[in-house]
Amino acid sequence: MIARRIIPPGRLQASRKTRESANTLLLTSLALGVLFFFLMPLVYGIVTSLKTNNQISNRGAPWWPASEQTFTYEGQSYEVYRVVECDPAGNPIPWGYGQDNLAVPDCSRGGREYAWALAVARREYAEFIDPQDPEAGLIYWQGRWRTLERHWQFDARWGNYPEAWQTINFVQLLANTLTYAVLSTIGVVGAGALAAYGFARFPIPRKKLIFMIVIATIILPGAVTLIPTYAVFNRIGWVGTWLPLIVPAFFSNGYNIFLLRQFFLTIPAELDEAATIDGAGPLRVFVSIILPQAVPALTAAAMFHFFFAWNHFFEPLVYLTGNREKFPISVGLTAFNNLYSQQTNLIQAASLISAVLPLLIFFFAQRIFLQGIVFTGVDK
Secondary structure (H helix, E strand, O other): OOOOOOOOHHHHHHHHHHHHHHHHHHHHHHHHHHHHHHHHHHHHHHHHHOOOHHHHHOOOOOOOOEEEOEEEEOOEEEEEEEEEOEOOOOOEOOEEOOOOOOEOOOHHHOOOEEEEEEEEEOOOEEEEEOOOOHHHOOEEEEOOHHHOEEOEEEOOOOOHHHHHHHHOOHHHHHHHHHHHHHHHHHHHHHHHHHHHHHHHHOOOOOHHHHHHHHHHHHHOOHHHHHHHHHHHHHHOOOOOOOHHHHHHHHHOOHHHHHHHHHHHOOOOHHHHHHHHHOOOOHHHHHHHHHHHHOHHHHHHHHHHHHHHHHHOOHHHHHHOOOOHHHOOHHHHHHHHHHHOOOOHHHHHHHHHHHHHHHHHHHHHHHHHHOOOOOOOOOOO
């Protein structure tokens, strides 16, 4: 007889739950790790925007927003240092209230550290004031005070944001960018939806060939068409205006046409036929049947292009050079960076201000973007 080991159902279920918990923990840790690396640049930008120029240029400064602490006593300001009882080698540094009243600390446990205000600085010794008890008198400390580090205290400079707002004309830059982003988004999504509707629903001659040509434009580098299009727009007098950036958007692009066409193909054609029987024409079917069903895809296409237009830099720089009043925020921030390249905190503050509106739009659009596709129950 062959003996078989029978595992009790309770133990088998516990083992399965353990594996599921381990997999969940592993996936959660992986997701948190990826999220951490993605958020690191944002955290760095926020922290840097709250620092002072002095802290950024100081190598010994902490990574968080801080300023060198000072202590004011009897109308005079003193610098605060981190004073230690033991040197790095573990030797005691005598100190006490007065030169004749020194104490030798016990360095067997590493000694202690104090935040004291420097009152008298000499080469081989210094005298400090204890900010916690200034009335106790001067504290005599043997050692070279230049080897000590300054004491830093948390100090977030929220005033960097108003200063950056006032330094650069954000109102005009935001208005220009919104005008360009909104108008071009309307053109791209509207034209793309009409073209995708034609490819998805109508028997166009050579439709597959035409669609392949449209898709091929996605891989066409912009640098190839830049000089010819610039020559055309310059010839008709559009250079220096928004027209070279907005008008081509009303002819859409291959990416959005492909995205919307693929989505329109998932909408049952029976809905179109039922609306046609009721007397609806192709335009009415498009407006009343296709568009309401395609809200998630239209939202995705609109968000993609809006963020692209918000960050678009090269073509606005080419076509709007010489007309600073029409600069979008991407070009305006570059000019601001060139003028204030030594003030990293203001540059980061200006960059974060420019990112607030896209972040708000993204979070508010999530409710629509993540909606499921609701069908009417008609099978394809």
